[in-house]
Amino acid sequence: MNDTPGWASPGSAPSDGPKPDAPGPAEPTDRPGPAHSADQPSQPGEAPQGPGPQWSKEQPPPAQWSAPGGSAGGGQAPPPPPPGPGWGTQPPGGHGGYGSLGGYGGPAGPGGYGGWGSGWSGPPPAAKPGVIPLRPLGVGEILDGAVSTMRTYWRTVLGISLTVAVLTEVIVVLFQGLVLDNSSSEALNDPSAGLDELSRAMGDAMLxxxxxxxxxxxxTVIATALLTTVTSRAVLGKSVTIGEAWRDARPQVAKLFGLICLLLLITAGIVTVGTLPGLLLSLSGSTGPGVALTVLGIIGAGIVALWLMIRFSLASPALMLEKQGIKKAMSRSAKLVNGTWWRIFGIQLLATIIANVVASIIVIPFTFLAAALGGDGISGWLNSGGSSLGWTFLIVSGIGSVIGSMITFPITAGVTVLLYIDQRIRREALDLELARAAGVQGHGSTAPGATPGS
Known part of the structure; x- marks a missing residue:
């Protein structure tokens, strides 16, 4: 330890003076001769020299004493910068310890937090080989990842969405134009229509x-299957063509269709069970209580169905990416959603609202344009309750639907896939496997910078 006056180890109190039987500190070389008594002059006629009786004799030399932070409270003397190389100056603001480099003259650690003197500059960012960083994601990062996938790989994403949307819309337009009868639809708006006409119109509407x-x-099943593959590759920063996406997804398409049909059957069964008691009560003659019970049954069934749909909402990417069966994919989804139902529900709802709002901005103008180009005009289309099914109306409105589907398919499918990946990162450290697959080492949920998202 350096015993030069003006230096003391942190925590000591040099102002207390040396203890009895303890050797005093060495005298500085730049001080005058022997210390004189505070009350005796050194020579006749001279004023008394040295500090008064309330001052310690061991005073630091000039220009060597400084109190970090401006003061040393409680009578404790903070240490001055010791002489010698490797100590440097203290960074502004008092952070970082005793050296401008990391530690006592040593280099700073990576990222600026490995040593004493470099100061805290925050953890390094997580690896981001693709559209998302490899760490738990926030809501904005999930939405941005879905949009970034569509923007970065727009040829593949929009190619898949456009192809699927055009094929489905052509079938719908041909069916509505060739099979459905306008007179049946108009009967629903005719107060004088007979029972047979109303029954036929309702049957056509249901059909x-x-x-x-x-x-x-x-x-939707085909688009989801293909876009799941594209999004999973986009997370690794790898592109995929439409043909490659189809070859990868084709073995699972039938299972995915079965999964969605099963979920729809479960929903229909829940709604039927909820409304059946009220309907039976209404048929028995108790109309008022029957209607009330039916309404309560619909509300209860809707809540249960919504809970199950969110619980199994990650089954689709689990089935496609893990190559699982239907039952295993549903159990995987339930496990991943467990404990985070409200978060996943909120993100799914937000993504659906955003996608539908954007699609509506496109579809609604096309609908009015189709009505204006039709034979009856906008007023005639409104008066008929929107039941006009002319070819001009069907084709123009179909174009708007295709453009809207091109936007909704990538957003909804991308958010679902990224939610699945995010939950697996949080629960199963999937980011380590993704980092290895992307060729990034030393990154993951246990690496610096793996800050959880919201």
């Missing part, structure tokens, strides 16, 4: 809705 729903479901 139209069912066929459109099934066709849209098939298109």
């Amino acid at each position: 139209n809705s069912t066929v459109v729903f099934v066709i849209s479901l098939v298109g």
